[in-house]
Amino acid sequence: MRTLKVITTSLIMLGALSAQTIAGSDHDFSNKSWNNTGEICAVCHTPHNAETGVNGAPLWNHQVTTSNFTTYTSSTLDATTVGQPDGASKLCLSCHDGTVALDNFSGKTNGTEFLTGNKNFGTDLSNDHPISFTYDATLASTDGELNDPTTENSGLGGTITADLLIGGKMECASCHDVHNTVAVSGTKLLVISNNNSALCLTCHAK
Secondary structure: OHHHHHHHHHHHHOOOOOOOOOOOOOOOOOOOOOOOOOOOHHHOEOOOOOEOOOOOOOOEOEOOOOOOOEOOOOOOOOOOOOOOOOHHHHHHHHHHOOOOOOOOEOOOOOOOOOOOHHHOOOOEOOOOOOOOEEOOHHHHHHHOOEOOOOOOEOOOOOEHHHHOOEOOEEOHHHHOOOOOOOOOOOOOOOOOOOHHHHHHHHHEOO
């Protein structure tokens, strides 16, 4: 599983540092009044009867969005497979699109707790970084300003393809460390620090 690979790689590389965890992060809902389990993981994950409708969903326990999204388009976009968010990104949007309640988990669908402010992206993603597209050596060559993900170091010990892409695609979790496992200062829910645009420059050759 790609998520476990990133976690393992991060812990190996950063073993000398104090590892952070999801506990106490923005994704720790264990102390919320609407979470009657009191658990951190249960809002998103379950060991039994998991959601199977999303490809690669990691033992998913949360209601999945059915929204139709307005996606990013640009005359300079060379990726040819940008469509509706899928895979891991669809799971992220199952809270962040503002149509599915945070407390819609374990079969519940009538929740009342919704994300607000800048955490609610809505269904218009036209001004957000494109997601759910194939990022490979062909795209890098066609674009001319992207690093080859099959050879470029990710900063996590392997290549961009190995450490950051999910099924060869750029997804929300390619940049966002949803479990808050990377123990580097300034990386609030990011896979690596973006100081001096380091995260952006991992993929973008500028």
